[in-house]
Every structure is written in C-alpha cells, then in structure tokens.
Amino acid sequence: MAFVPAQGYYTLYNPDIPCRSPIYGGLRPGMAIYITGKVSKNSNFFAVNMGCGQYDGTDIALHFNPCFKGRDTVVFNTFQSGSWGGEERKNKGIPFRRGNPFEMAILVQPGSYQVNVNGIPFYEFRHRIPMERVQCVHVAGDVKIQSITTVGSGAPMGGPAYPPGGAMIQPAYPSMNLPVMGTPIYNPPVPYYTNIPGGVSPKRTFIVKGFIPQGGQSFHINFKSSRTNDIALHFNVRLNENAVVRNSLLGGGWGNEERSAPFNPFKAGQYFDISIRTGNGRYKIFVNGQQFCEYAHRFPNVQMIDTLEVGGNIVLSLVQI
Structure with a gap:
C-alpha cells in the first residue's frame, strides 16, 4: 500500500x-x-x-x-x-x-x-x-x-x-485526477469540528497534525454523518492501553473493535501526523508517513459522511480536508 x-x-x-x-x-x-x-x-x-x-x-x-x-x-x-x-x-x-x-x-x-x-x-x-x-x-x-x-x-x-x-513523499496522482483539498486550518482548538464540503469521496486525503502532551491519555478522530449521527470511522488512540482502536457507531450501537497494527507510533511528548485516504472499499491510514492500517467501509454511502471531529488530550497543529 x-x-x-x-x-x-x-x-x-x-x-x-x-x-x-x-x-x-x-x-x-x-x-x-x-x-x-x-x-x-x-x-x-x-x-x-x-x-x-x-x-x-x-x-x-x-x-x-x-x-x-x-x-x-x-x-x-x-x-x-x-x-x-x-x-x-x-x-x-x-x-x-x-x-x-x-x-x-x-x-x-x-x-x-x-x-x-x-x-x-x-x-x-x-x-x-x-x-x-x-x-x-x-x-x-x-x-x-x-x-x-x-x-x-x-x-x-x-x-x-x-x-x-x-x-x-512525492505526489503520485494521475493527471486530471487530483482531489480537491480545502485550505489548511492552523492551530485549531480542541475539540475541533468541521464540515466536509460535498461529503467524503474516493481518493480524498485528510491530514491531522498534532502533539500529545505529557500525561495525555487518548484522542480520537471521527468521520460522521450529520444526517444519521452515525460514526463511519472512529480512530481512537489510547495511550493508557497502548492501543489504537478503530470502530464504527451505526444505528446507535458500536461494532466490533479493530486493534491489530504492526506498530504503535503514538507516544506522549511527541508530534504526529496522520493521513487518512478514502478508497473505494476502505480507508487507508498512514502515521508519520508509514503505512499503519486499513479499515473497510461499514457505512457504505460515504458521500453522506460530512463531518470531521477531533477530540481528546492533544494539541492540534494543522487540519486539512
């Protein structure tokens, strides 16, 4: 990948x-x-x-x-x-x-x-x-x-x-197939909420850069549908469990957690950048430029995913959607 x-x-x-x-x-x-x-x-x-x-x-x-x-x-x-x-x-x-x-x-x-x-x-x-x-x-x-x-x-x-x-990391987009990116938001407050204009679409990349302070226990990134209040992707870093949990909240209930990963790149007192790219059948997630995991779509109508939330014990540097 x-x-x-x-x-x-x-x-x-x-x-x-x-x-x-x-x-x-x-x-x-x-x-x-x-x-x-x-x-x-x-x-x-x-x-x-x-x-x-x-x-x-x-x-x-x-x-x-x-x-x-x-x-x-x-x-x-x-x-x-x-x-x-x-x-x-x-x-x-x-x-x-x-x-x-x-x-x-x-x-x-x-x-x-x-x-x-x-x-x-x-x-x-x-x-x-x-x-x-x-x-x-x-x-x-x-x-x-x-x-x-x-x-x-x-x-x-x-x-x-x-x-x-x-x-x-060099660009690798085919010509005439560039995704539309929004203006970067620098040092936004936490919790952070923003609308995703036009909803999520394939081959679109979302960037979250930040810092985990000493004593920080967890933070999360949610891709939500404002129409249904479902969470299509819940990406939850839990330092107190040494785990990164992925899940979905659909119809008011959480699904099965996914925790497997080749490494854990998140540590208190360190900076990170997360890149989440939406594919046709799954999300592709990279941390600090390295492949971290994939997450298959459980909410299939991705165009209805129109909200990004970031919360928890972090300081945000930049968000780009």
Missing part, C-alpha cells in the same frame, strides 16, 4: 542532518513550512535556512538560528551575494530548550515570514529577498528532525522518491 500525499502537502521524514528539503515552484503567500524535531541535549546551535538554491553558498532568504551558548538567543538574517545582512535578534521568551521537542511553523505572508513555535507567534521577519526565489529548506546543527512539511507546494509529478538522508 503506497503512501499518497494530500495535494500540495509533501513531507521529508527523519532526515540525516544537515539536510535539504526542496520547495518546488518557489514560495507564495499562504504556504507554510512545518518542522518538528528535538533539540540535542548538548546543542550549541541549529539553523533553519530558506535557501535560494540547493547548494552551499546560495543566497538565504531567511536564516533562523537558535543559539544556546551563554544567553539563549535566536538570530534572524539573510545571506545575499556572498555577504550577511544586518542581524535581528530575539533574546526573550525563547521557546527552544536543550533536549526538548519543538514544532516551528514558517507562515509565508505577502510582506514577511511569520514564525510560530509550539503554536505561539514568535517573530515576524520582513522579506529582504523575493519569496519566489526560495527553492529549499536547509537544516543544520545540533538537532534531530522528525519531519519537514511543505503545505501548499506545487511539486511536479514524478521525481526521486527517496533523496539522500530521508524519505521524501
């Missing part, structure tokens, strides 16, 4: 550091770069660069550099024509800690990059180099990266599936 990403949603998982993750077609307003990882216990620094080429010495439109030597500081800058520009520094409210996980989001705006860390606005950096020139995200330093995700990318069909140092 091959992973098929949502349109415009492409991820590099667990790359070696340093690494470069390509951005096809350049940046444009409304796009976002999500990076999840963990600062090394003895880290002196790490850097995230929005590079204008995939080679050393290229111009850098945004240099984001947390430093942990002495007073914790984050340095912002650009590198152009072989020279660094004027530094911008932030010395207060630094959210990065040695040995701790983090998630940073670089939201591309018409006049600036809005950088959020752990779901909270951190810094706004005004454009000095046209965003359209950016071709890749470059990460270096004392950090372990779980994923680099480009939301809103225009990656071309085909291309290498696995570049050096990580697994790059």
